[in-house]
Amino acid sequence: MTAVTQQSVLDSVPKGLFIAGEWRDSSDGSTLAVDDPATGEILTHVADATVEDGRAALDAAVAAQPAWARTAPRDRGELLRAAYEQIVERADEFAMLMTLEMGKPLAESRAEVAYGAEFFRWFSEEAVRVHGRYGVAPNGATRLLTMKQPVGPTLMITPWNFPLAMGTRKIGPAIAAGCTMVVKPAGQTPLTMLALADLLDGLGLPKGVLNVVTTAHGRTGAVMEPMIRDPRLRKLTFTGSTPVGQKLIEQAAEGILRVSMELGGNAPFLVFDDADLERAVDGAMLAKMRNMGEACTAANRFYVHESIATEFSERLAQRMGALRLGRGTEDGVDVGPLVDEKSRDKVKALVDDAVAKGARVVVGGNARDGAGWFFEPTVLADVPVEADLSEEEIFGPVAPVTTFRTDEEAVRLANHTRFGLVAYLFTKDLTRAISTAEALEYGMVGVNQGIVSNPAAPFGGVKSSGVGREGGFEGIEEYLETKYVGLAL
Known part of the structure; x- marks a missing residue:
């Protein structure tokens, strides 16, 4: 195995936007710096997305949604299982990357890799356990069918403190349920998410199912808001501060989006x-x-x-x-x-x-x-x-x-x-x-x-700490809609 060095890990990560299965520069060529918090020095630069880039990412997710929803649950689960195994195999690379861009000691980064990978293993098993039900109406004249279907295109905004795990616990259930995604990682720590997207692409995730746009802090609101207000988006999930979450919920209210928010704690x-x-x-x-x-x-x-x-x-x-x-x-x-x-x-x-x-x-x-x-x-x-x-x-x-x-x-x-x-x-x-x-x-x-x-337990809070749950049996439900079919005999 090739030795993992700081430079080799940085060099291996794509630095562009991942849209419709392709790596590309920002539409205006701009970039944002990724700093090393231990020194204050610049580690590297990545693409800084524009509003147009955000729209292209959502376009790709919307286009891929119908075919992805029809994919066999077993196929989605096997892809997640393969991703879990790849992350574990490349644990040292992911750990080094997180330590460089976020600052945590390597031992903690390795622990996060193990934790984050487990969400893919857990939801690989949940993909084939999405259940509906069949019942008889009280009057006996109608059969009641309940089915679960993917919510649809989802916007995911992840924080900087757990660059891998906060992504896998959103991406895992979305893939398992059959939802396409646009992911916006934190500007301080975009590299881990870019590496994860590259890994999933290498495993054959269909083009457009996962799209990643990176933005500097000053551009984030301008790029995210049009996507949130776009009627084609069906879900928004965010992990971060309560004030930002409140603002995002307000924007999501226009389209009556499904939201799951993991917000501040005390x-x-x-x-x-x-x-x-x-x-x-x-x-x-x-x-x-x-x-x-x-x-x-x-x-x-x-x-x-x-x-x-x-x-x-x-x-x-x-x-x-x-x-x-x-x-x-x-x-x-x-x-x-x-x-x-x-x-x-x-x-x-x-x-x-x-x-x-x-x-x-x-x-x-x-x-x-x-x-x-x-x-x-x-x-x-x-x-x-x-x-x-x-x-x-x-x-x-x-x-x-x-x-x-x-x-x-x-x-x-x-x-x-x-x-x-x-x-x-x-x-x-x-x-x-x-x-x-x-x-x-x-x-x-x-x-x-x-x-x-x-990963096997429902994570989430009450009051101003958020709404919805991630992980556990409840985690995949956040990405499923319930449809009732009344069948008259």
Whole structure:
């Protein structure tokens, strides 16, 4: 096997737009720079799509939809299975690519490759399990047939924090259901999606089924909005911030599009007085430090019973303080840079605000000087509920700890947010675990574990954290319409 190097991986990725099965330049020849967040230097350039390019991509998806919908489910499933195997075989290439453009350490990138590939394996098995039903009307005169059919052309907008997995968990069910797609990856991390499109093309995915358009931040709205408002588009799926999701839903309302939105989070992490403290700290490290805290599922607010809060904070600080910062491609690095300067500065502002309002820095608390967008793993104790980071998604390696006295207070603090993606709780009491999980206003709850994401489970939130589910048996339903046929005898 050829050794995987930074340059060989960058050279292997197509840099154009993928439309109707062909790689092409932007219609006006413009490009956007892809930066290395560990150094601030430019890695490479990719095509910067225009409105005309977006229209061409949707044209291709619309043209391919009828034939793709008629494709045998087994064929669609076998293609996904082959893609899963290819991704696993090329795990080192995808991992290196993600680390270069996003910043996470190679170990985390490899974990994302394994996670992202699993969506293709899961939905390869779901492709042949799309069911309708047959029934007899109550009066006996009519037969009731219910069938499932693909929604149709879908626009997918994916974020920068999980460049592979956020794509595969949308593309997987769409392929399985028989939907064509236009994918718009984040401008900071387009390379992984371009590599994935190239892989699928090499496996024989029909032309026009998957189309990829890359755009710079300043052009994204102008290119996406005409597609969203085009009456031929039938579904919009987006993963990203709540404000952007709200705007996209407004645009989608014109065409009454099916939408699935995975939006912001403000995850509480509850540690009750009977919790296994070591297990809770292990869970906190996973829930907080996965992806440097740049995850919608990241624990954002730590509510710890007052009797164990000091010991929990000290143990967590010891673990956080031992982590090594650096470029993700270097050996022994635990924590990479944040994705850009704006993100780093936001984390610093939130920490400074909390300290000004009475929080105590147990470890960390500073941005690192020099090249790249690094922030120290940080634990804050005695964080007041009025601190900005109690309301805002941190998206960085900061764990703010607040105490509680009663179970009711813990639940009240946890639910005091407009978000409702995921919550975590640690207790040895099964009754407490179930009653608390039922009381938490979240789409997902992790009990005595710091990671809930699983391709076989429905991922999604309530309230301002979104609508719809990805993964699990529910994931493919987002790409299917239900048709009822009444048959008179």
